[in-house]
Amino acid sequence: MRPHVTINAAMSADGKISTYRRIQVRISGNDDFTRVDTMRAHADAVMVGIGTMLADDPSLTVKSGQLWSERKKRCGSEDPARIVVDSMARTPLNAAIFKKGESERIIAVCENAPESRVEALQQQGARIITTGEKQVDLAGLMSELKALGIDTLMVEGGATLNWSLVSLGLADEIYTYIGAIILGGDGAPTLVDGAGFADNTDAAGLELVSMERMDNGVLLRWRVLDMKII
Numbered sequence: 001m002r003p004h005v006t007i008n009a010a011m012s013a014d015g016k017i018s019t020y021r022r023i024q025v026r027i028s029g030n031d032d033f034t035r036v037d038t039m040r041a042h043a044d045a046v047m048v049g050i051g052t053m054l055a056d057d058p059s060l061t062v063k064s065g066q067l068w069s070e071r072k073k074r075c076g077s078e079d080p081a082r083i084v085v086d087s088m089a090r091t092p093l094n095a096a097i098f099k100k101g102e103s104e105r106i107i108a109v110c111e112n113a114p115e116s117r118v119e120a121l122q123q124q125g126a127r128i129i130t131t132g133e134k135q136v137d138l139a140g141l142m143s144e145l146k147a148l149g150i151d152t153l154m155v156e157g158g159a160t161l162n163w164s165l166v167s168l169g170l171a172d173e174i175y176t177y178i179g180a181i182i183l184g185g186d187g188a189p190t191l192v193d194g195a196g197f198a199d200n201t202d203a204a205g206l207e208l209v210s211m212e213r214m215d216n217g218v219l220l221r222w223r224v225l226d227m228k229i230i
């Protein structure tokens, strides 16, 4: 058993989610920003990889006051739980997730994570989930999250985490906002990086659920198919 997993990302017309400098860049506009905030407000938890945590330092909180108070009435907490996939417990102790919002912070680490770092994160109030020997075991993590009552999980990047989730069959839906911009760059992260599939018989198949013009770009909603494409 695992949560329903939805990946959300904004990418350039050439498929990049950042520049080669791997810093946060604005790809979408205000309407998409509101859509993402709404998705976040309706998720039980939001997840990022440590690469995104170190690059962007996101707080992963709900930004709109209205969504915030509606959520509080609905489920008692203003924000979804914040989860970082961080094998070696490298999440900075002064990260924005510790400074902003009251909801739970969950750091998923592996068995090799330095004990002193794990303890320091616990002292910051983080719940630690340990799965996997050298890297976080995402399937194991998903079962633990489900057991904690997390039924809906929104994943906000980045490229390496997205690859693991898609290639392990742990993603159910993908929202991609495609912005009217070209970023280029061999070293710039794309929606899904990682090792990649060897050919299209192995590739993850998608079904297009909807497409909508938004800001100066387009929002695509994909369902990830259980079967491989042929």
Ligand SMILES: NC(=O)c1ccc[n+]([C@@H]2O[C@H](COP(=O)([O-])OP(=O)(O)OC[C@H]3O[C@@H](n4cnc5c(N)ncnc54)[C@H](OP(=O)(O)O)[C@@H]3O)[C@@H](O)[C@H]2O)c1
Pocket (backbone or CB within 6 Å): 008, 009, 010, 011, 016, 017, 018, 019, 021, 022, 023, 024, 025, 027, 048, 049, 050, 051, 052, 053, 055, 056, 085, 086, 087, 088, 135, 136, 137, 138, 156, 157, 158, 159, 160, 161, 162, 164, 189, 193
């Ligand atoms: N445009 C957008 O919507 C958007 C959204 C998010 C991020 N971004 C961009 O994406 C970039 C960051 O992406 P990234 O690929 O460098 O980092 P990432 O996917 O956020 O994090 C990857 C890291 O997670 C850790 N990890 C632990 N267990 C893992 C597992 N089983 N599978 C995969 N990863 C695991 C690994 O580090 P350890 O082994 O050390 O744990 C890995 O290097 C930044 O440039 C950021 O700005 C863009």
